Amino acid sequence: MSQYNKEYLVVTKDELPLVDTITKLVQDDSAGATTVFLGTTRDSFQGKRVLQLDYEAYELMSIKILKAIIQEARARWKIQHVAIYHRVGCVPVGQTSVIAAVSSTHRGDSINSTAYLIDELKDRCPIWKKEVYEDGSIWKGACEGSRSEKTQ
Amino acid sequence: MSQYNKEYLVVTKDELPLVDTITKLVQDDSAGATTVFLGTTRDSFQGKRVLQLDYEAYELMSIKILKAIIQEARARWKIQHVAIYHRVGCVPVGQTSVIAAVSSTHRGDSINSTAYLIDELKDRCPIWKKEVYEDGSIWKGACEGSRSEKTQ
Amino acid sequence: MAYQITVLYFAAARDITQRPSETLTVDSDWTLARLTEKLVDMYGSPLEKILGTSMYAVNMDYVSSSDVSTTNLKPHDEIAIIPPVSGG
């Protein structure tokens, strides 16, 4: 086991790094298991054709919440290094909006904690996506309460 | 949803492809979620320093069983493309012995099915690892029944 | 006594306010509930509808809806309106 656990938390307008780059950030000779989750922009939602997603974040609060979520994960699973990258701004179809990666000695810890991190990120991080269709756009959210037609 | 689901099953003596290469194999514009699991050679086991792992496989039977496991996963989760690469021969510390990647529309399907695939692979595929220490080696296995000291 | 706070708008809230943030002068006895009234005065029912499904965060901590009427504003507080989130 390493003497310290590393955490990489990034919210960026840039295209996300290669998966290999992020995998290497979390890998460790003492960790036999690494799980990586990628969220990518789908080309449709409930039958409607999606052109792109526009993400907006309350960045500092998102980082603060990610740190708290990782602490919760560390209390539940024996994990080593963690990297979470979230892209903001325009993310075209097929490109990656979020990557979460966790290394651990045993596989269950990295798989289960990755699932927890991405679930909690989606529930709690102040990040919003606007789905842009051919005929308008809509801010997604638990209640789908805020529809704005034809934003372009 | 794509009209067909792709499966890539490879057992190879070569170093495994880049994670990005395998991720791209399974990604799809209609799949918003991709999970990748990597197993890498750890530097120690129960306090003993591991130099490398030597893997051996009954390759054709392993592929046959992987196909069956994927069918079972498809019956339980809604998943799209699957890639499983397993390396055989010598895998030094820090290098990757297995990669499993699954894409799906929704994240739970790809995460849960990846966990299932790797669990079942470890339980059922006729693949064996020999841990090589400074003072000998041992074939790993459920019973740890077969110890051979000083194989070099 | 009056002092200043900052209010942050995101996503659907920002579409209505047409600005990412603004500084408001408030009285020392204001609560978040009183701030809600002020914001509805300023931006009308479109923002009121958003506020109905949003949470407040004060200095980057969520405030549960049951605490909105008892949470007092302090000088230089950063108050964010958090519509339903959808990251990932």
Add this chain to the structure above:
Amino acid sequence: MAYQITVLYFAAARDITQRPSETLTVDSDWTLARLTEKLVDMYGSPLEKILGTSMYAVNMDYVSSSDVSTTNLKPHDEIAIIPPVSGG
């Protein structure tokens, strides 16, 4: 009637047999249990110990231990000895 089968050895079994596979001539009434006796005759107690914790696979299908005494060998069968697996 006698015919040939192939036996595959892996991992700890291969360490004992010192070969990855071999062809054996068997009689048509042989079962996997009879094959076990033959292999123990050939390789002694080291292989017997391995067989005690291994499974058979016939033509790449596992045979449950309760079927070993009733599974007959067929011409050209590929019989693999599968010690406890440890892939991943």
